[in-house]
Amino acid sequence: MNDSACDVVIAGAGPYGLSTAAYLQNLGLDVRIIGRPMRFWDENMPEGMYLKSEPFASNLGAPQRGMGFTDRHPDWGLGRPIPLDTFVAYGRWFASVVIPGTEDAQVVNIEGARRDGYVVTLSTGETIATPIVVVAVGVGPFAHIPDELSGLPSWLVSHSSAHRDLGLFAGKEVAVIGAGQSALETAVLLADAGAYPHVIARRAELDWNTVPEQSRSPLELLRGGPRSGLGTGYRTWLWAERPGLVRYLPERTRRRIVRETLPPAGAWWLRDRLDDRVRVSTGRCVVKAAGRDDGVALTTIDQAGRRVTTEVEHAIAATGYVPDIERLTMLSPDLRARIATHSGPKGGGTRFGAPVLSRNFEASTSGLYFAGLAAAVTFGPVMRFVHGADFAARRIAHHIIRRTPAVREPAGRVETVLEPDVSPR
Ligand SMILES: Cc1cc2nc3c(=O)[nH]c(=O)nc-3n(C[C@H](O)[C@H](O)[C@H](O)COP(=O)(O)OP(=O)(O)OC[C@H]3O[C@@H](n4cnc5c(N)ncnc54)[C@H](O)[C@@H]3O)c2cc1C
Incomplete structure (x- = not known):
């Protein structure tokens, strides 16, 4: 019952x-x-x-x-x-x-x-x-932690979604794994909080989104495509504004679009805030994480196949x-x-x-x-x-x-009259 x-x-x-x-x-x-x-x-x-x-x-x-x-x-x-x-x-x-x-x-x-x-x-x-x-x-x-990083206690390795207050890491050396907005912004906020962040990214270089253009000439619009909720471009517009059509594409294509649309990149406004307080190592793939008494040792392989081990007090997986x-x-x-x-x-x-x-x-x-x-x-x-x-x-x-059978009389749609929020921020 x-x-x-x-x-x-x-x-x-x-x-x-x-x-x-x-x-x-x-x-x-x-x-x-x-x-x-x-x-x-x-x-x-x-x-x-x-x-x-x-x-x-x-x-x-x-x-x-x-x-x-x-x-x-x-x-x-x-x-x-x-x-x-x-x-x-x-x-x-x-x-x-x-x-x-x-x-x-x-x-x-x-x-x-x-x-x-x-x-x-x-x-x-x-x-x-x-x-x-x-x-x-x-x-x-x-929340996804790759196999290489999983299996360690959460005080050594955690997912980025586990953290509201990065102030807990003040004074600590923290590796941030990833190259997307979440990784880059976490690293900047860690630095703001007094921690020593180290971004470790697989990509050869960090990527940054461009500043949105406030207005575009008809020629620029024709060349670059319309603006949409996911960015600018004809195909991007289709994925953003017509998701009902995306469903009819072959599954492999849909998976590729999900992967490749808005790939890992930082927002344009974050770029200047990622300064020399944040150490960045690109082109490095984490292959192993081993717990130590006072932290975690991350073994990475660079693009030339060289192994490097980095010791930090904590690793945050900003891995999506x-x-x-x-x-x-x-x-x-x-x-x-x-x-x-x-x-x-x-x-x-x-x-x-x-x-x-x-x-x-x-x-x-x-x-x-x-x-x-x-x-x-x-x-x-x-x-x-x-x-x-x-x-x-x-x-x-x-x-x-x-x-759903109409079991009750619909109350009718309410047209709400709303005031914008004009309170000071
Ligand atoms: C760091 C970060 C930054 C992001 N920035 C952006 C951005 O700028 N713009 C953007 O469009 N998207 C952004 N995203 C993606 C964003 O999370 C999604 O767009 C959005 O949250 C999707 O809404 P949702 O309702 O599906 O999920 P959510 O916002 O996650 O809402 C789901 C809710 O369900 C609740 N819930 C979970 N399990 C249960 C349960 N068993 N019972 C009851 N409730 C439950 C959760 O607590 C949560 O509140 C960001 C994501 C992250 C992680």
């Missing part, structure tokens, strides 16, 4: 969960959204961080007008980076205006119900019977996120085994991967939807970013509404 029942449970209250909830509001459905709004951004990103995405590409999705970041902050123009705290506050404001109640709990288990639908168990102990679950748990569960259903331990083993994934048929020791999704983000198990990074293999690179939230939320919500 379950404690309660509802039409839809959304697991996760980040940009994708909040946007999906916004589209499902006022349509007569009983929707429960589980998770503290913007928790991952608030707890798992370093204090002092700025967003890399442009303001216009940092909007959450909603059917009402006035809910975008750029509506809330109309003066926040192109080329002005958004501080983390401002973005978290925006997400929480969005939740407070559009969604009647988010629940500060965790989904700890989702299993298939005996007949159909799902039983969702919360950290409070409550069980909820529901025909529909939207898994919008973001990137956190998919890899979607893999097996990492979603809140899905019961039985349910996980029923979800078709992109890494081929189950069994035979195959490592499971991202879920196969329909054009409506639905997995092979009816009524189970995945939003965000888990959908990137299907809909392309925009699913790795906030910019993909509106598309995903609209598709998921419209499909849920079409399939």
Whole structure:
């Protein structure tokens, strides 16, 4: 016997969960959204961080007008980076205006119900019977530490998402493995906090994004292609603004696009802040990490095949996120085994991967939807970013509404009148 029942449970209250909830509001459905709004951004990103995405590409999705970041902050123009705290506050404001109640709990288990639908168990102990679950748990569960670095205790090696307060490393020598924005910004923030960071990157050179051009002549526009939420260029525009079409490309192509669109690079505004306080070693691949009494010894191989061992007090793996259903331990083993994934048929020791999704983000198990990074293999690179939230939320919500019998009278869509945030920052 379950404690309660509802039409839809959304697991996760980040940009994708909040946007999906916004589209499902006022349509007569009983929707429960589980998770503290913007928790991952608030707890798992370093204090002092700025967003890399442009303001216009940092909007959450909603059917009402006035809910975008750029509506809330109309003066926040192109080329002005958004501080983390401002973005978290925006997400929480969005939740407070559009969604009647988010629940500060965790989904700890989702299993298939005996007949159909799902039983969702919360950290409070409550069980909820529901025909529909939207898994919008973001990137956190998919934090990836490469094999060479794994197996050591977390006080020696950790993932970048484990750190909110880098001040803990003041006075310490810390290796940061990676060459993306997360690695470079972590290194700068470590230096700001009084640590001695050492970036170790596989790439031959660090790469930096260029300053966005405020205005472009028609010729420049023709040559360079349109601007989009993922950057400038014709193909980039397609991946950013038409993810529905990306799904029709062959899987190998989609995987390549996800890998190659926005490859590891630092934001233009970070470049000057990465000064001689940060040691940088490029063209070096970490092949081994060994624990010592007072730190960790990292063995790297450079492009000429030379081995170098570097000793540090801690290593931070800024090595990204890899979607893999097996990492979603809140899905019961039985349910996980029923979800078709992109890494081929189950069994035979195959490592499971991202879920196969329909054009409506639905997995092979009816009524189970995945939003965000888990959908990137299907809909392309925009699913790795906030910019993909509106598309995903609209598709998921419209499909849920079409399939759900109208059990209640829709309350009608609310046209909210909103004032921009003009408080001093
Ligand atoms: C350091 C860093 C910087 C980034 N900068 C940018 C940027 O500038 N622009 C951009 O577009 N993207 C950026 N990203 C990517 C960003 O994480 C995604 O775009 C965005 O968070 C996707 O939203 P989401 O809702 O899928 O995930 P999230 O924001 O991760 O939200 C998912 C939520 O689900 C919650 N959750 C997890 N498990 C459960 C559970 N079992 N029960 C209930 N809740 C659960 C989490 O706590 C989290 O709050 C960055 C990522 C990192 C790591």
